[in-house]
Amino acid sequence: MASERKATADPARSLAILWRTREPTSRSAGPGLSVDRIVRAAIGIADAEGLDALTMRRVxxxxxxxxxxxxxxxxxxAELVDVMIDTAYGEMPRTAVAGDWRARLERIARDNLALYQRHRWMLRAETTRPVLGPHLLAKYDHELTAVADIGLTDVEMDAVLTLVLGHVKSAARAASEVVDLERETGMTDGQWWQSHAPWLETYMTAxxxxxxxxxxxxAGQQHGAAYGPEYAFEFGLQRVLDGISVVVAERAAAG
Amino acid sequence: MASERKATADPARSLAILWRTREPTSRSAGPGLSVDRIVRAAIGIADAEGLDALTMRRVxxxxxxxxxxxxxxxxxxAELVDVMIDTAYGEMPRTAVAGDWRARLERIARDNLALYQRHRWMLRAETTRPVLGPHLLAKYDHELTAVADIGLTDVEMDAVLTLVLGHVKSAARAASEVVDLERETGMTDGQWWQSHAPWLETYMTAxxxxxxxxxxxxAGQQHGAAYGPEYAFEFGLQRVLDGISVVVAERAAAG
DNA sequence: GGCGGCGGCGTACGGCGTACGCACGCGTTG
DNA sequence: CAACGCGTGCGTACGCCGTACGCCGCCGCC
Known part of the structure; x- marks a missing residue:
């Protein structure tokens, strides 16, 4: 009775797989199955055909x-998806960036955007808090170095990171929705807005x-030109960094 | 062959329901079914038991x-969910707020946060671009007034709104995850982190x-105290508003 | 040379969204 | 007043999903 509904993953199980991924037994060294092969296949399917196409039978x-x-x-x-997510985090670059904190954070934002663009399914899979696997932990550590030593408290460092990553995810989601829409309708976003403009204006003025x-x-008319998901990403990112710079400057002045 | 997969909603169908919700025929005025009653029941279920419990049989x-x-x-x-979303938007306050743009935007952020707290299922339902129903449109119009007349271009106004609402959604999602976690484990977030701290430190130092x-x-130790989802929301919101104020000041200076 | 256990899997179950076609009764029309 | 058409409500059934359960054959060990 104490156990939970099956709708959700068991984090303990996911963690067990992620942290001590089965050391290959002498027997299983062959061409057989493995967590790794399964996860790779699953990611391939999700990348190519989306999360809806990811079924156990399909894998x-x-x-x-x-x-x-x-x-x-x-x-x-559910646990498979958990492992897929941590694996995807593992692919990200961990290169140290020269420059000030702003350049570093900007780089991190772009790396995360690229991740979400390559694995659009992650935007729909991360509805629950991601399991703290080794790669997520490495990512967290790496990203923290970008905001270390600029006078922020530990809690503020975490909050800054959360803010930037949250923006990236929102922007990535918006961009992904546009891609989906274009794929379904066969029109670009700009064309779609233009074709619906008269209809929209009717209701809006009415x-x-x-x-x-x-x-x-x-906004609609600019879509495909200056405006679009990329603009929203860039604009928002600069605003967020501007906002962070205010606290950083404060701390530097008070420090 | 040109038609689309059934995995997704048909926006045209959703729009048709949303914009000219069936004028009650003389016959159906009775105690019978209606879109409205269905949507209300569905929202009630999703509020109380989550999106997973929302099945057509259950409704x-x-x-x-x-x-x-x-x-x-x-x-x-899928179309039912579309209508549920627009209906939820309709519940939001549209009160004009006295004060400067910052106060107005802050108010909008808090109103949206409250919405997501009352209807946590929306955070998981809005994975695709919401259908532009009458209430979403009214919400958009209302929120635009908060950033009107402060020197921004139309495109910038949209981008500012997108940025703020994106942050609210990210923060709301984080908060919702904490609620889920507390509900599943029976521990508060702080207790959870504390109980896993030794385990974590082993792997992190290793x-x-x-x-x-x-x-x-x-960050973990502060959970439940100063830090937590609310802090992340407030911190991020102030940073975002600070960032926006930079552009607003620029525009004001440039006249 | 026997055997225990593990990798692999066929079958089956319950639950989901929903297509299809039928029954019933009301409002309209001759 | 009678006949009809159609909107409303719904029972049944299908194909998909995730996955519980138990069997089978082979490998490595004693």
Whole structure:
């Protein structure tokens, strides 16, 4: 009765896999299955066809094994996704960046954006708090160095990172939605807005939303040109960094 | 063959329901089903038991009707969720706030945070771009007034709003994850971190992540006290507003 | 040379979204 | 007043999902 619903992953199980990934037994060294092969196949499917296409049967098929064989290595789908996420974090660059904290944070933001662009499924998979696997931990440590030694408290360092990464994720999600939309409709975002503009204006003026009509139209028309998800990312990032610089300057002055 | 996969909602269908919600026919004025009753029941379920518990059978049961009757009013589950989202937006306050743009934006941020706290399912439902229903449009218009007349271009106004709302959503998601975690484990976030601290430190020092260990521990120990999701929300919000004020000041100076 | 255990998997179950077609009764029309 | 058409409500059934359970064959060890 104390146990939890199956809707969610068991973090302890995911952690067990992530931290001491099965040392290969003498027997299993062969061409057989492994957590690693399963995770790689799963990431490949999710990258190519999206999270909805990721089913246990599909993963097994890609590996040429029976469906239930996958369960020998992974307790369930939710835990598989946990491991996929940590694995993806492991691919990120960890290069130290020369320059001030702003350059470093900017670099981190762009690296994270690239991650989400390469693995768009992560934007939908990370609805629950990610499990603290080794690669996430390494990422966290690496990113903390970007904001170390600039006068912030430990808690502030964490908060700054959370803020920047949150913005990146929001912007990445918006960009991903545009990609999805273009893929479904076959139109670019700009074309879509333009084709719906008259329809929109009808309702906006009818309901007397003049501001929304004007701004929405302006933003819409710029889509594909100056404006777009990339602009929102850049604009927001600079605003966030500007905001952070205020605290940094404060601390430097008080320090 | 040109049609799309069923994994996703048909925005046109959702829009049709949202904008000209069936004028009650003479016959259906009675105690029968309606889009409105269905949506209300669905929101009630999602609020109380989460998005996973929201099934078409469950909605029908709550209304005391057969499962398939729901489909008379709503084309499918995805479209139902679209309508739920727009309906939730409709509940938000639209009070004009006295004060400068910063006070207004802050108010908007808090209103949106409250929305996500009341309807935590929205954080998981909004993985695709929300359909532009009447209430979302009204919300957009209302929120635009907060950043009007402060010297920003139309595109910048949209970008500022996107930035603030993105931060709110990220912070709300983090807070919601903490709530979920507390509900599952029965421990507060602070207790959880403390109980896992020795375990964490083992791995962090073993893998030589001293920064992560120190900051993570500091942040973890403050959980439930000064630090926590609320702090991340407030800290981030002030940073974002600081960043916006830089552009606003620039524009004001440039006249 | 026997055997224990583990890797691999076939079958089956419950639950999901939903297509399809039928029954019923009301409002309209002749 | 009678006949009809259609909107409403719904029972059944299908194909998909995740996954519990138990069997089978082979490898490495005693």
């Amino acid at each position: 097994a098929e890609a590996l040429g094994v029976g469906t239930m064989s996958v369960y020998t290595y992974v307790p369930g789908k 309901g007397s939303y003049p501001t929304a009509a004007r701004v929405g139209t302006a | 029908a049961e709550a209304l005391g009707v057969g499962t398939m009757s729901v489909y008379t009013y709503v084309p499918g589950k 893998g030589s992540y001293p920064t992560a260990a120190r900051v993570g521990t500091a």
